Amino acid sequence: DQQVKQNSPSLSVQEGRISILNCDYTNSMFDYFLWYKKYPAEGPTFLISISSIKDKNEDGRFTVFLNKSAKHLSLHIVPSQPGDSAVYFCAASIYSGAGSYQLTFGKGTKLSVIP
Amino acid sequence: DGGITQSPKYLFRKEGQNVTLSCEQNLNHDAMYWYRQDPGQGLRLIYYSQIVNDFQKGDIAEGYSVSREKKESFPLTVTSAQKNPTAFYLCASSPGGPSAYNSPLHFGNGTRLTVT
Numbered sequence A: 001d002q003q004v005k006q007n008s009p010s011l012s013v014q015e016g017r018i019s020i021l022n023c024d025y026t027n028s029m030f031d032y033f034l035w036y037k038k039y040p041a042e043g044p045t046f047l048i049s050i051s052s053i054k055d056k057n058e059d060g061r062f063t064v065f066l067n068k069s070a071k072h073l074s075l076h077i078v079p080s081q082p083g084d085s086a087v088y089f090c091a092a093s094i095y096s097g098a099g100s101y102q103l104t105f106g107k108g109t110k111l112s113v114i115p
Numbered sequence B: 001d002g003g004i005t006q007s008p009k010y011l012f013r014k015e016g017q018n019v020t021l022s023c024e025q026n027l028n029h030d031a032m033y034w035y036r037q038d039p040g041q042g043l044r045l046i047y048y049s050q051i052v053n054d055f056q057k058g059d060i061a062e063g064y065s066v067s068r069e070k071k072e073s074f075p076l077t078v079t080s081a082q083k084n085p086t087a088f089y090l091c092a093s094s095p096g097g098p099s100a101y102n103s104p105l106h107f108g109n110g111t112r113l114t115v116t
Helices: none
Strands: A010-014 A019-025 A032-038 A045-051 A056-059 A062-067 A072-077 A086-097 A100-105 A109-114 B004-007 B010-013 B019-025 B031-037 B043-051 B054-057 B064-066 B076-078 B087-094 B111-115
Touching: A010 A019, A019 A032, A019 A086, A019 A109, A032 A062, A032 A100, A045 A056, A045 A062, A045 A072, A072 A086, A100 B043, B004 B087, B010 B019, B019 B031, B019 B087, B019 B111, B043 B064, B076 B087
Parallel strands: A010 A109, B010 B111
Antiparallel strands: A019 A072, A032 A045, A032 A086, A056 A062, A062 A072, A086 A100, A086 A109, B004 B019, B019 B076, B031 B043, B031 B087, B043 B054, B064 B076, B087 B111
């Protein structure tokens, strides 16, 4: 059973417009959420995160929104640039005991920004 | 520059052979992880280690083994018991400890393993 879901496998956006990537989760015990960006044949790189006690976190062109009641978060990229074209993974963190935390990843959304 | 080094980038093996993937980090991180990525799939956790000489199974540990003899190194062995070993393998690390929950993972650039 998938605990972190990214229901859109792909998204195409015109350069300069807003990109909105969505993520839903089922486990209410998740307390920290992260977005990673991945280019082909490379490892994911951390993009932005949000604690479950907040509903918004902003870093430059990237903003993450969290709606705990709906168990939904979204990543907004404004304005979108061709270099943003990548696969974006949503991840959720949960305490797994003995001082350790585990990340659960969604399947990713491939964003294509068209010049 | 600090980071995580995975080698080799591409690896080919015959079915029935064990193969070991290397992962080295110079970030002085306590925690290290191995993930597997398949096409159209998210990252799935194979094994993780919070401290030297200790490791735990992740969600898909069957057919894999690891060791953590040094803080810097966390090699992954894909054994012949792994039924579908062809995949992209990613190693990651984090500081670990009490602040682990909000410490993003740092990933290597992965090893693509092909078993025929």
